[in-house]
Amino acid sequence: xxxxxxxxxxxxxxxxxxxxxxxxxxxxxxxxxxxxxxxxxxxxxxxxxxxxxxxxxxxxxxxxxxxxxxxxxxxxxxxxxxxxxxxxxxxxxxxxxxxxxxxxxxxxxxxxxxxxxxxxxxxxxxxxxxxxxxxxxxxxxxxxxxxxxxxxxxxxxxxxxxxxxxxxxxxxxxxxxxxxxxxxxxxxxxxxxxxxxxxxxxxxxxxxxxxxxxxxxxxxxxxxxxxxxxxxxxxxxxxxxxxxxxxxxxxxxxxxxxxxxxxxxxxxxxxxxxxxxxxxxxxxxxx
Numbered sequence: 192x193x194x195x196x197x198x199x200x201x202x203x204x205x206x207x208x209x210x211x212x213x214x215x216x217x218x219x220x221x222x223x224x225x226x227x228x229x230x231x232x233x234x235x236x237x238x239x240x241x242x243x244x245x246x247x248x249x250x251x252x253x254x255x256x257x258x259x260x261x262x263x264x265x266x267x268x269x270x271x272x273x274x275x276x277x278x279x280x281x282x283x284x285x286x287x288x289x290x291x292x293x294x295x296x297x298x299x300x301x302x303x304x305x306x307x308x309x310x311x312x313x314x315x316x317x318x319x320x321x322x323x324x325x326x327x328x329x330x331x332x333x334x335x336x337x338x339x340x341x342x343x344x345x346x347x348x349x350x351x352x353x354x355x356x357x358x359x360x361x362x363x364x365x366x367x368x369x370x371x372x373x374x375x376x377x378x379x380x381x382x383x384x385x386x387x388x389x390x391x392x393x394x395x396x397x398x399x400x401x402x403x404x405x406x407x408x409x410x411x412x413x414x415x416x417x418x419x420x421x422x423x424x425x426x427x428x429x430x431x432x433x434x435x436x437x438x439x440x441x442x443x444x445x446x447x448x449x450x451x452x453x454x455x456x457x458x459x460x461x462x463x464x465x466x467x468x469x470x471x472x473x474x475x476x477x478x
Contacts, residue, residue, distance in 0.1 A: 222434050228268045229438035232275070233445035235377030235461050236468070237334060239265070243327050243371055244468060247475050263419070266412025271439050273405035276398050279446045283395050287352070295352045302358030306400040309359060313366025322370060328476070330372020331469035337374075337381040338462035349387040353396055357386055361400055372472070374465070375401065380458070390453045 223245060231238035288296060317325075361379050368378035376397055383393035452458050 225431055225434050226438040229271055230441045232272050232442050233449045235374045236465050237372055237374040240330060240372040244472055251478055263412040263415040266408045269405040270409035271435050273402055275439050275442045276402055279443060280398050291352055299353040302353045302355045303400055306358040306362030307403050309362030310366040313363055314369050325370045327372045328469045328472035330370055331465050334374045334377050335462040335466040338377055338459045341381060341459040344384050346387050348389045394453055
């Protein structure tokens with residue numbers, strides 16, 4: 192009788208340990224889902240691609256359930272991202288405006304508008320065609336190739352402001368970079384360098400044309416959430432808010448790190464990391 196009782200206690204304890212283990216894993220995954228898009232925003236490695244790769248890895252592990260997160264959450268995360276970008280780059284943007292003539296300011300405004308308009312049009316085209324036809328591993332590979340191309344970029348640096356031509360080219364590049372695995376920052380930074388802008392200006396203009404898109408994305412998520420009936424406490428709660436706040440501080444520090452890397456002209460080194468992700472994603476397709 193005593194032995195059977197002990198076995199029952201061991202069985203219950205084992206079940207409790209497994210349940211606790213699964214709960215811890217679920218909490219960690221939720222943290223990653225909410226934190227990764229913000230934490231990795233400063234780096235040219237595709238934050239959304241990392242989330243997609245995480246999903247790809249989890250799909251290969253038995254017993255691990257992918258957390259069910261509302262479809263609008265990705266859009267809502269653009270709000271915290273936009274805030275961090277504004278705080279970090281706001282002074283640089285203001286300096287460009289205050290040191291430019293009125294005609295240059297008008298040109299930059301319309302160039303930025305053209306960039307975001309073309310981004311939306313290109314994104315709309317791929318949405319109709321279907322983004323799922325573009326494999327994740329290929330997106331990472333494209334990003335790696337773009338970063339490695341910086342080693343060949345010997346174009347003379349120009350100190351001209353943001354032009355209509357630059358806005359058009361960067362807008363198309365930004366729209367293409369919304370495909371899975373392609374880094375938006377990496378793509379627009381590299382393209383800006385090939386257009387003749389310095390590393391610092393390329394970084395500043397890259398996040399300048401992203402900012403309106405992020406704001407629009409946040410409002411789209413907010414409107415979608417408002418229109419959906421039901422309880423949103425799984426998304427809007429203190430724990431998730433704390434995760435997002437920590438990720439925002441991490442992203443702000445990340446911008447300082449990437450700023451130093453850009454000064455040292457070493458941003459191309461991220462190409463090795465993204466190439467590894469490409470190989471990993473490709474290998475997962477065969478398992």
